[in-house]
Amino acid sequence: xxxxxxxxxxxxxxxxxxxxxxxxxxxxxxxxxxxxxxxxxxxxxxxxxxxxxxxxxxxxxxxxxxxxxxxxxxxxxxxxxxxxxxxxxxxxxxxxxxxxxxxxxxxxxxxxxxxxxxxxxxxxxxxxxxxxxxxxxxxxxxxxxxxxxxxxxxxxxxxxxxxxxxxxxxxxxxxxxxxxxxxxxxxxxxxxxxxxxxxxxxxxxxxxxxxxxxxxxxxxxxxxxxxxxxxxxxxxxxxxxxxxxxxxxxxxxxxxxxxxxxxxxxxxxxxxxxxxxxxxxxxxxxxxxxxxxxxxxxxxxxxxxxxxxxxxxxxxxxxxxxxxxxxxxxxxxxxxxxxxxxxxxxxxxxxxxxxxxxxxxxxxxxxxxxxxxxxxxxxxxxxxxxxxxxxxxxxxxxxxxxxxxxxxxxxxxxxxxxxxxxxxxxxxxxxx
Amino acid sequence: xxxxxxxxxxxxxxxxxxxxxxxxxxxxxxxxxxxxxxxxxxxxxxxxxxxxxxxxxxxxxxxxxxxxxxxxxxxxxxxxxxxxxxxxxxxxxxxxxxxxxxxxxxxxxxxxxxxxxxxxxxxxxxxxxxxxxxxxxxxxxxxxxxxxxxxxxxxxxxxxxxxxxxxxxxxxxxxxxxxxxxxxxxxxxxxxxxxxxxxxxxxxxxxxxxxxxxxxxxxxxxxxxxxxxxxxxxxxxxxxxxxxxxxxxxxxxxxxxxxxxxxxxxxxxxxxxxxxxxxxxxxxxxxxxxxxxxxxxxxxxxxxxxxxxxxxxxxxxxxxxxxxxxxxxxxxxxxxxxxxxxxxxxxxxxxxxxxxxxxxxxxxxxxxxx
Numbered sequence: 001x002x003x004x005x006x007x008x009x010x011x012x013x014x015x016x017x018x019x020x021x022x023x024x025x026x027x028x029x030x031x032x033x034x035x036x037x038x039x040x041x042x043x044x045x046x047x048x049x050x051x052x053x054x055x056x057x058x059x060x061x062x063x064x065x066x067x068x069x070x071x072x073x074x075x076x077x078x079x080x081x082x083x084x085x086x087x088x089x090x091x092x093x094x095x096x097x098x099x100x101x102x103x104x105x106x107x108x109x110x111x112x113x114x115x116x117x118x119x120x121x122x123x124x125x126x127x128x129x130x131x132x133x134x135x136x137x138x139x140x141x142x143x144x145x146x147x148x149x150x151x152x153x154x155x156x157x158x159x160x161x162x163x164x165x166x167x168x169x170x171x172x173x174x175x176x177x178x179x180x181x182x183x184x185x186x187x188x189x190x191x192x193x194x195x196x197x198x199x200x201x202x203x204x205x206x207x208x209x210x211x212x213x214x215x216x217x218x219x220x221x222x223x224x225x226x227x228x229x230x231x232x233x234x235x236x237x238x239x240x241x242x243x244x245x246x247x248x249x250x251x252x253x254x255x256x257x258x259x260x261x262x263x264x265x266x267x268x269x270x271x272x273x274x275x276x277x278x279x280x281x282x283x284x285x286x287x288x289x290x291x292x293x294x295x296x297x298x299x300x301x302x303x304x305x306x307x308x309x310x311x312x313x314x315x316x317x318x319x320x321x322x323x324x325x326x327x328x329x330x331x332x333x334x335x336x337x338x339x340x341x342x343x344x345x346x347x348x349x350x351x352x353x354x355x356x357x358x359x360x361x362x363x364x365x366x367x368x369x370x371x372x373x374x375x376x377x378x379x380x381x382x383x384x385x386x387x388x389x390x391x392x393x394x395x396x397x398x399x400x401x402x403x404x405x406x407x408x409x410x411x412x413x414x415x416x417x418x419x420x421x422x423x424x425x426x427x428x429x430x431x432x
Numbered sequence: 433x434x435x436x437x438x439x440x441x442x443x444x445x446x447x448x449x450x451x452x453x454x455x456x457x458x459x460x461x462x463x464x465x466x467x468x469x470x471x472x473x474x475x476x477x478x479x480x481x482x483x484x485x486x487x488x489x490x491x492x493x494x495x496x497x498x499x500x501x502x503x504x505x506x507x508x509x510x511x512x513x514x515x516x517x518x519x520x521x522x523x524x525x526x527x528x529x530x531x532x533x534x535x536x537x538x539x540x541x542x543x544x545x546x547x548x549x550x551x552x553x554x555x556x557x558x559x560x561x562x563x564x565x566x567x568x569x570x571x572x573x574x575x576x577x578x579x580x581x582x583x584x585x586x587x588x589x590x591x592x593x594x595x596x597x598x599x600x601x602x603x604x605x606x607x608x609x610x611x612x613x614x615x616x617x618x619x620x621x622x623x624x625x626x627x628x629x630x631x632x633x634x635x636x637x638x639x640x641x642x643x644x645x646x647x648x649x650x651x652x653x654x655x656x657x658x659x660x661x662x663x664x665x666x667x668x669x670x671x672x673x674x675x676x677x678x679x680x681x682x683x684x685x686x687x688x689x690x691x692x693x694x695x696x697x698x699x700x701x702x703x704x705x706x707x708x709x710x711x712x713x714x715x716x717x718x719x720x721x722x723x724x725x726x727x728x729x730x731x732x733x734x735x736x737x738x739x740x741x742x743x744x745x746x747x748x749x750x751x752x753x754x755x756x757x758x759x760x761x762x763x764x765x766x767x768x769x770x771x772x773x774x775x776x777x778x779x780x781x782x783x784x785x786x787x788x789x790x791x792x793x794x795x796x797x798x799x800x801x802x
Contacts, residue, residue, distance in 0.1 A: 173690070182692055208760045320555075321554075321555070332787075384781055387785035405755075408756065
């Protein structure tokens with residue numbers, strides 16, 4: 001009798017069918033997961049990963065230490081050259097994967113977010129936030145806006161211009177308020193428009209706007225003077241507009257490579273054709289943009305957690321304790337396994353969420369809140385596993401933890417997201 | 433020191449923290465005005481908050497981990513560190529490690545004012561066996577015409593302006609401690625600068641290649657346990673103080689900030705975050721107090737390890753929840769909650785991995801004696 005009890009050897013004691021059913025293949029989990037994707041997405045996932053390794057990961061640590069020295073335009077340009085910055089733009093004014101969207105509107109975005117943010121949450125967000133800026137044009141369903149503005153932005157990007165877009169809803173006095181119905185009724189809206197000949201004049205301030213300082217285009221939401229959020233309207237602004245300026249750039253805990261800036265509007269004249277969707281449709285557009293973006297934030301959190309896990313795994317392979325590599329200790333294996341389980345659960349949640357034909361609020365909010373909370377937990381586990389090495393920036397796991405923490409806050413705090421789940425009809429959350 | 437004296441003493445430290453330390457942290461910069469740190473540290477020494485090996489110095493007796501610990505227990509040291517950490521955990525940690533160093537240097541000759549303890553190494557895992565006897569591969573003292581020291585020490589936490597190290601080394605069958613001046617030949621120092629938090633603290637890796645020294649004295653098992661007890665208790669005290677400061681900042685914000693037409697302190701989601709954090713911090717503070725008051729009456733290293741694990745882990749979670757109360761503003765540097773979270777994350781991971789502490793606690797025999 002063979003005394004070797006390892007699965008690979010034990011499998012050989014079975015007959016042909018038994019051996020066929022017993023998978024002891026050493027294929028990486030990433031490859032196994034990729035193989036489960038629809039064909040159109042398998043190649044995309046590989047391309048995103050290769051791009052992230054070549055163009056995002058090399059910037060990760062330095063951009064965290066010196067965010068002002070990081071040139072987002074270089075990464076954006078390369079990403080655009082590969083068609084990644086126009087994937088939320090349908091043909092003929094973009095590179096949206098038309099074969100893929102019959103499976104899912106968001107799977108591509110989720111795969112991209114995971115791969116980019118595995119390499120670096122900050123650099124990843126700086127290029128991913130552009131799609132959030134573009135999203136209102138697509139989500140509004142306005143053919144006029146798509147033909148005119150999406151077409152123009154696409155041409156600029158295709159010509160190699162840094163035509164980054166930003167999405168501006170948050171205001172100094174209205175953060176979570178603009179992401180939840182109850183709060184929105186009482187929101188202290190600061191950004192206001194009033195009708196003038198040929199268009200509108202907008203004044204006010206927006207804050208924490210991702211890519212606010214580096215964007216050329218901004219989809220900005222403002223309410224009519226004297227009215228509430230029901231008058232919210234989405235406008236497409238560009239930085240060249242008189243009276244439109246960038247205020248302070250925030251100093252943050254993490255995701256530092258991604259700019260978060262204040263936008264200041266001082267009586268900015270906005271021509272009539274810059275309205276995205278209808279006047280007063282801003283609230284609906286905003287809510288549906290969040291339905292589209294929250295699963296992607298879940299994927300960002302997933303990517304950050306996977307990055308932390310992979311860094312911890314590498315550290316435990318490369319470092320020894322006593323006369324053995326760390327990874328040979330049972331407690332270390334338990335911790336790493338636990339992290340891997342959580343990462344797998346996050347991926348399952350995200351992939352399940354983006355499989356729905358259309359994004360919807362309860363699923364998006366669940367994916368976002370679950371993945372961001374879990375990502376924070378995984379990154380903390382990675383730090384704990386490395387002990388004193390865990391708080392050194394050079395080992396990357398503390399940076400991942402700082403990056404992950406933001407995913408619990410943006411796109412609505414996780415408390416707001418939990419309330420968003422129950423904004424749906426209660427009886428729709430269970431079985432009929 | 434009775435409770436009334438301790439309370440008065442704590443109030444003095446609280447005033448120093450509020451008037452001297454907090455303004456330094458509140459200025460521009462990710463971690464406050466670190467250029468003013470030497471001046472602030474000197475001020476803390478002058479008022480007697482920092483222990484020193486010099487019997488003439490103000491903090492020799494009642495500074496954090498000063499000699500009065502022997503008679504009074506660790507309660508007043510814990511109070512100093514907790515109150516300083518309400519203003520700045522980094523500064524409090526700096527005082528803590530200066531105190532540990534001073535205490536270990538007591539009785540050693542010609543030791544300057546600011547020293548740090550170098551004990552942990554990357555090559556071995558902390559455990560009860562290591563706390564009793566030096567493991568193979570640890571920094572080695574070699575006797576000869578003159579004693580030499582070779583090996584390395586990892587993550588040596590130091591106060592600003594540290595002038596030397598009390599190094600625990602393998603002296604054969606026992607731990608021995610020797611004083612290594614900062615500039616001595618054969619000592620290589622690597623500064624570990626880009627870190628998550630506790631920026632007011634310096635963290636170094638030391639490599640010693642045939643450093644020629646005199647052994648200063650044998651270290652008995654009880655001494656080492658005492659040092660480690662102070663080490664763990666101090667970190668727990670800093671974690672509690674840091675969380676108390678976070679709670680106060682989050683409460684103030686919640687009372688001031690309106691969402692949905694009401695102060696957010698009235699929102700159930702926010703109340704749950706604040707209430708949960710407050711109860712956690714309260715429980716941690718009470719456990720810390722109990723451990724501090726038990727000191728001197730029994731061997732409490734096991735309790736200090738358990739406390740460091742539980743308090744730094746729970747307080748980190750509490751600070752994270754309190755940051756969440758501030759939403760986007762919590763993530764920005766302005767309200768200093770992000771600094772508190774970075775400090776809490778560092779306290780949780782530093783000086784013995786949490787899983788190693790768990791295993792230490794698992795080995796604790798019934799009755800608590802080890």
